[in-house]
Each structure stands twice: as structure tokens, then as C-alpha cells.
Amino acid sequence: MKIGELSRRTGVSVRMLRYYEAEGLLAPQRTGSGYRDYGPAEEQTVRRIKMLGAAGMTLETIQQLLPCVRNNDPEFTPCNxxxxxxxxxxSLIDERIETLSQSRTILAGFLSSVT
Amino acid sequence: MKIGELSRRTGVSVRMLRYYEAEGLLAPQRTGSGYRDYGPAEEQTVRRIKMLGAAGMTLETIQQLLPCVRNNDPEFTPCNxxxxxxxxxxSLIDERIETLSQSRTILAGFLSSVT
DNA sequence: GTAAGGTCTGACAGCACTGTCAGGGTCAAG
DNA sequence: CTTGACCCTGACAGTGCTGTCAGACCTTAC
Structure with a gap:
């Protein structure tokens, strides 16, 4: 399928699909005229990227992870x-939550001091 | 005092002190030769900016808040x-924590699926 | 008077995306 | 054959800071 359809099916913007490719997360076939041609495997990959992205991972991290999930559909292939x-x-998320919690405490203190 | 000393006393980089000024959070006097000249009030302001920044606020938000804490003005009217x-x-922090918690849940699910 | 160190402004870079626009090619339908 | 929808590449903008560099001026001390 072409990029517009894939965008519609996955909810990922055309812009971002091209960006995924530029960052090395996708490598779709090309038609004779240069159009990107995505197959079902690519669509699945995009859904996984989207899911991992929703988990707060950067594309760089996802790229490291992707080879481990590229093959088998339901589960991860155990990479080292x-x-x-x-x-x-x-751990990273835990750190961020901790930082935010501290900020929350500080602000709550300010808030109570003006109440 | 000059900018270097203020930087040393507050732990805020010279770069950021100038940036605070560019964003309208500070307006130090200038010497005849154009050097910034900070007084104790400015130092106090910088410490407050630093504290509010540590609470995760953007400079724009801090700027809105600053007039309310600039001097212990008994007048609260402009700070309703x-x-x-x-x-x-x-609330913003709570939202961010919630988002991160959801991400954590997703990742923990992935993690347990490969355990 | 000169050397060192501090300061000035302005601008570029980087993060990690995401939107948008320009200029031009491709494809299907009428 | 023309129209309209879609695609291509490349580049700039914007976020919210933060570092760094360049080129030039000021100040202090020896």
C-alpha cells in the first residue's frame, strides 16, 4: 500500500512515516516511480513503533528494540x-515520576502558603 | 555585583542569567560601560526563579508568578x-505523572512478557 | 602598556519530534 | 488530454531551554 493509506490505517501522519524511515526504523519497497510501497509487515512494525512510542520511548531506543520484535507477531523474540x-x-520513567513528585511537593507547599 | 559573581553565588550559569533577562524576568542596572549590575533583590529573584524552575515551571509561567513574590508586598490585588x-x-504535573504511569504499565507488561 | 580575565552582543547547535510549505513528478478517471 | 488527488524531496519553524563560539570592549594589576 502507499503511504497515505498506511497513514490512515495506523493513525500515524505521513510526515512521521517518512521520518521513521529517515531514522532507519522502516525500509519500504519502492515502486518504479519512487513511491513507497508498504506491506503488512511494515504496517505491523508501525503499530509497534506507535505502541512503544506511547510508552515514552524515543525512536532511537525503539530502533534498538525493533529487531527483537520484527519477526514473531505476538511476542518479543528474546534479544540479549x-x-x-x-x-x-x-527505571528512566521511575526517575521522571520521582522528579515530578518532588516538584509537586514543592508547588503544593507554595499553594498551601498562600491559602 | 557583576554577572559572574551572581552566577557563582546562585549556581545559575551566566548564559541563563542573560536568558532570564531576555525573557523579561530580570532587569538589572547597567554600569556606564554596559556591564550588568545586580543587587541583593535580583539575587533573591534568581533564587526564586531557580526554585520555581525546579518545580517544573517554564520561564513563561514563572514570569506570571514573579510579580506576586517579588517583594513581600501586602497588596495581593494583582495576584488574584x-x-x-x-x-x-x-494539575499539569499530575497529568504528566499519570501519563508516565501508563507508560510504565505498558513497559512493565512488555518486560513481563519476556521474562 | 600590556596581559589576563571578565563582560558585551549575536548567532549557531542540539534535543526529539511534528507541522507545513514549495516545487515538481505520478496516476487514475473523465 | 486535462484535472485532481496523491506522492516525492528538501528545507524551515517551533518547542524550552542550554552550551559554545566569535569578535570586540572593559577593568585590573603588574
Missing amino acids: NLRKILADQV | NLRKILADQV
């Missing part, structure tokens, strides 16, 4: 560092 | 929205 990457991501 | 701004910020 897959667990480490995921665990690191969870 | 102080509490609202603070409350909004807390």
Missing part, C-alpha cells in the same frame, strides 16, 4: 539486551 | 490568579 533496555526504560 | 496558576501547575 532486550530485557535490559526495557528495564532501563522503566 | 496566583492560586490558580499554582493549582494549574499541580
Whole structure:
């Protein structure tokens, strides 16, 4: 399928589909006239990128992870560092939550001081 | 005092002190030769900016808030929205924490699926 | 008077995307 | 054959800071 249809089917903008490719996360076939031609495998990949992105991962991190999920549909193929990457991501999120919680405490303090 | 000393005393880089000024959060005197000349009031302001920034507020938001804390002015009239701004910020942080928590859940799911 | 160190302005770079526009090619239908 | 929808590449804008560099001026001390 062409890029517009894939965009419609996945909800990812055309702009971002091209960006995924520029960042090395997708490599669709090209038609004779240069149009990108995506297959079902690519569509699945895009859905995975979207899901991992929703989990707050950067495209760079997703790119590292992608080879581990490219093959088998339902589950991850265990790569050596897959667990480490995921665990690191969870730690990263925990750190961010902790930082935000501290900020919240500070602001709540200000708020109560003007009440 | 000059900008370098203020930087040393507050731990805010010279670059950022100038940036604060460009964004309208500071307006130090100038010497005859054009050097910025900060007084104790400015130093206090910088410390407040730093604290509010640590609470995750953008400079734009801090700028709105600053007139309310600039001097312990008994006049609250122009700061009727102080509490609202603070409350909004807390809500914003809560949203971000919620988003991160959802991301965490997704990632933890991935992690358990490869365990 | 000269050397060192501080300061000035202005501008470019980088993050991690995301939108948008320009200028031009392709394809299907009427 | 022309129209309209779609596609291509490339580039600029904007976020909210933050570092760094260039070229020039000021100040202090030796």
C-alpha cells in the first residue's frame, strides 16, 4: 500500500512515516516511480513503533528494540539486551515520576502558603 | 555585583542569567560601560526563579508568578490568579505523572512478557 | 602598556519530534 | 488530454531551554 493509506490505517501522519524511515526504523519497497510501497509487515512494525512510542520511548531506543520484535507477531523474540533496555526504560520513567513528585511537593507547599 | 559573581553565588550559569533577562524576568542596572549590575533583590529573584524552575515551571509561567513574590508586598490585588496558576501547575504535573504511569504499565507488561 | 580575565552582543547547535510549505513528478478517471 | 488527488524531496519553524563560539570592549594589576 502507499503511504497515505498506511497513514490512515495506523493513525500515524505521513510526515512521521517518512521520518521513521529517515531514522532507519522502516525500509519500504519502492515502486518504479519512487513511491513507497508498504506491506503488512511494515504496517505491523508501525503499530509497534506507535505502541512503544506511547510508552515514552524515543525512536532511537525503539530502533534498538525493533529487531527483537520484527519477526514473531505476538511476542518479543528474546534479544540479549532486550530485557535490559526495557528495564532501563522503566527505571528512566521511575526517575521522571520521582522528579515530578518532588516538584509537586514543592508547588503544593507554595499553594498551601498562600491559602 | 557583576554577572559572574551572581552566577557563582546562585549556581545559575551566566548564559541563563542573560536568558532570564531576555525573557523579561530580570532587569538589572547597567554600569556606564554596559556591564550588568545586580543587587541583593535580583539575587533573591534568581533564587526564586531557580526554585520555581525546579518545580517544573517554564520561564513563561514563572514570569506570571514573579510579580506576586517579588517583594513581600501586602497588596495581593494583582495576584488574584496566583492560586490558580499554582493549582494549574499541580494539575499539569499530575497529568504528566499519570501519563508516565501508563507508560510504565505498558513497559512493565512488555518486560513481563519476556521474562 | 600590556596581559589576563571578565563582560558585551549575536548567532549557531542540539534535543526529539511534528507541522507545513514549495516545487515538481505520478496516476487514475473523465 | 486535462484535472485532481496523491506522492516525492528538501528545507524551515517551533518547542524550552542550554552550551559554545566569535569578535570586540572593559577593568585590573603588574
